[in-house]
Amino acid sequence: MTNLSVRDTNLPRRRVLRAAVAAAAVVCTVVACSPVSNNDGGDPSGGDQSAGQDSFGTPADPAAVKQGGKLVIALSAEPDALDPTLSRSLYSRYVFQAMCQKLYDVNEQAQVVPQLATALPTTSGDGRTVTIPLRPGVRFADGTAFDSAAVKATLQRHLTNARSARKSELGPIDGVDTPDAQTVVLRLKQPFAPLLGALADRAGMIMSAQALRSKGDDFASAPVCVGPFKFAKRVPQNSIEVVRDPNYYDANKVHLDAISWRILTDASIRAANLRSGDAQVADSISTQDVASLRQDAAVSVLQSQSLGYQGLTINVGNVDGVGTAPKPINRPLAQNAKVRQAFEHAIDRKSLVDAVFNGLHAAACSPISPASTFSSPEAQTCPAHDPAKAKQLLAEAGVQTPYTVTMLASNTPDTLRLAQALQSMVKDGGFDLKINPVEYSSLLDEQDRGNFELLQLGWSGRIDPDANITNFVGTSASQNVAGYSNPQLDTLLTQARQAGDVEERRKLYGQAVTLLQQDDALIYLYRQRNLTAVSKQIQGLQVYPDGVIRAAFAGFGK
Amino acid sequence: MARYLLTRAWQSALTLLLSTIVVFVGVRALPGDPALALAGEDRSPEALEAIRRHYGLDQPLPVQFAQYVERMAQGDFGVSIRTGTPVSSMLTTALPVTVELSVLAILIAAALGVGAGVIAAVRRGRPAEWLANGLALIGLSVPHFWLGLLAILYLSVATGLFPASGFVPILEDPVDNLHHIVLPAVILGTGLAAIIMRQTRSAMLDSLSSDYVRTAKAKGLRPRAVITRHALRNSLIVVVTVVGLQLGGLISGAVVTEQIFGLPGFGKMTIDAVFQRDYPVIQAVVLLTAAAYIVINFFVDLLYSVIDPRIRVTGDPA
Secondary structure, eight states, X not given: OOOOOTXXXXXXXXXXXXXXXXXXXXXXXXXXXXXXXXXXXXXXXXXXXXXXXXXXXXXXXXXXXXXXXXXXXXESSOOOOSOTTTOOOHHHHHHHHHHOOBSEEEOTTSOEEESSBSSOOEEOTTXXXXXXXXXXXXXXXXXXXXXXXXXXXXXXXXXXOTTXXXXXXXXXXXXXXXXXXXXXXXXXXXXXXXXXXHHTTGGGBOBOHHHHHHHGGGGGGSOOBSSSEEEEEEETTTEEEEEEOTTOTTGGXXXXXXXXXXXXXXXHXXXXXXXXXXXXXXXXXXXXHHHHHHHOTTEEEEEEEOSOEEEEEEOSSOSSOTTSOOOOOOSHHHHOHHHHHHHHHTOOHHHHXXXXXXXXXXXXXXXXXXXXXXXXXXXXXXXXXXXXXXXXXXXXXXXXXXXXXXXXXXXXXXXXXXXXXXXXXXXXXXXXXXXEEEOHHHHXXXXXXXXXXXXXXXXOOOSSTHHHHHHHHSTTOTTOTTOOOOHHHHHHHHHHHHOOOHHHHHHHHHHHHHHHHHHOSEEEEEEOEEEEEEETTEESOEEOTTOOEEOTTOEEXX | OHHHHHHHHHHHHHXXXXXXXXXXXXXXXXXXXXXHXXXXXXXXXXXXXXXXXXXXXXXXXXXXXXXXXXXXXXXXXXXXXXXXXXXXXXXXXXXXXXHHHHHHHHXXXXXXXXXXXXXXHHTTXXXXXXXXXXXXXXXXXXXXXXXXXXXXXXXXXXXXXXXXXXXXXXXXXXXXXXXXXXXXXXXXXXXXXXHHHHHHHHXXXXXXTSHHHHHHHHTTOOHHHIIIIIIIHHHHHHHHHHHHHHHHHHHHHHHHHHHHHTOOSHHHXXXXXXXXXXXXXXXXXXXXXXXXXXXXXXXXXXXXXXXXXXXXXXXXXX
């Protein structure tokens, strides 16, 4: 029998202690929970029905699709602010796709095509005036007219808002003119080829000027754009719902009544929801689940090769933090390109993706995707897997083998499997690879501070190659975590972003890749495929190389 | 009684203040920078600086703490760094979900645990006790996430009896709400039920062999009355203590359960906030949890005196 008496002398003190311990336990629970499941690492995607074949999905056949219904999409991570000026996550692009159309879009071939514009922009001879014709008769979800004034208000907000994530994407825009309601003219300080790619992404999403005036910085709480669907509600950390917009200019192409994105961060839970019918689409399927999903007669798997890459970054000069001037690091791996080349020769990319990702991802040796218009044979050249040459290069560099390298990597299961496969692979080339796994947020912190020797991370990719290269390898660029600098490469990249001609840009990027492979501060490993599982009840759902799920014109099959 | 309540009140306030400091320092001791987590791929130095300035992360820690305490005192939890939503509105959406899940889980656990515990004690040495003990062992050993996954696999995917995820607010559709929450509540309640069963059983065995039960039997009371009115009533003291202490486990269990079933509750909010280094959300969640602990402890103590009047509540030390 326990006859507790409150008159026990120790009790008040004990109770305070108990509550303090309880509070500490809560903190510890919170802290210790960190590594449970993190999909921000952006690992899995990519797939390949039969060795390298992409499958983007097909448009819906109106005769075979029912009208109405709510589509539920299981999403692997929570979108951030639903504001085209502020948004920074890939996942918000999925939601925007249904409710915030852009001046330009991307098609299956990763080419830029008009969306709210009626044609590709015309650029003046000196490359400094860009004219965009706008689609007439279009209304925002709040009923106001879509015109050049709205485009101007949006672009100005992108350029001036203190927290804008779009400012750098829009480059050297000096001013926006509106000669008439259906024409916008952008004035640039200097030619800027990547502008079109930016207008085919969030920078090109036009917001209702009236909503911007009334909501201001709070626009994300009830975003108003032009789109097949309009914002309905958001339950933070849980779901976002949009409903059909009767104001949409092409409303007869819309079949669904509503789309709901439900955030389910665990890949197996997403797959389970798909199987149970609680969701009809699941994004970022793990390469481990693809085989079993393919056996499910009710599910199909879409796969599109991404424009991004996964790779290894070697710290060659990041001493004082990213963006600062590079300083010498006293390590053979940092100082001697031969040691880095040796590491690259020790890697067998094909075996790596076959073993770790069941061959669903594609080996990659450069930042330029073969799917890009700017790809060339030079851009796709791959240094051979040659362990003997690796050992020879190490000998030439005068380092003792096995040469120990420590790699910082995300602690997600997929990345750890990749790291372990790399570890055993580079052994034959004379390297002893140590793995240091950390949680994603910490990884970002460490890499920006320069607290690493080698690290594994990737980039989700953009349509214009400049956005996939310059920021990462340009001297003191904002994401040049390697602390890498090559003036010759800087010149090439500047020429490439100012060149108006596609052929010329293609040639310059080819030369850039050759230089990148000589210096090897970044070793590109593989390109993910975006893997999306879709219930066969659904028709017309598509995923293009930009990785964005296009659900707006999908419908339930009859 | 009044003096006791006062003493407890200031102790609780002190504990809460200490928790505030621990939480504030604790989340900032985590490696990782919220500005970096938010900026994600688009992290230019200007963007990072703008984010830090906007959320006051560029201020020295003592200044941040002072601002935080000042806002908290006014009931303002700030805005989520990730979504820009006011934390208070996130809490108002998440809190009812977790409260409903926890209350339901406790009810299920108490019903199963006390029932099985009494049977195991009364039927000592018989198959009923072995069965109850076996089930309790399973309930204690099997982790929530695995049970949850199995439940989804068999009760949602295979049979379609319950939805695999999602939540419908009780005011919107009470039946649908129950349909969505019963399965997670049962999963969450299993571990607690096992603990309650074991405690009930041993307390009941204790009571059944005590003098007052023998006296009650000798007076000629019916066995059912002896068990429920005498033995069980005394045994419940232990059970209440255990349930109170296990609430911590329930909260951490809710974190996992909500994550698996995609319930928009406190637990899911906490996990996501930690990954995104969303300081205002983590702070609010942890503080509210600490406050809940303090309040629950307080009520557990009060409950003692209700169940067993011999325990008097006073503020005097003996």
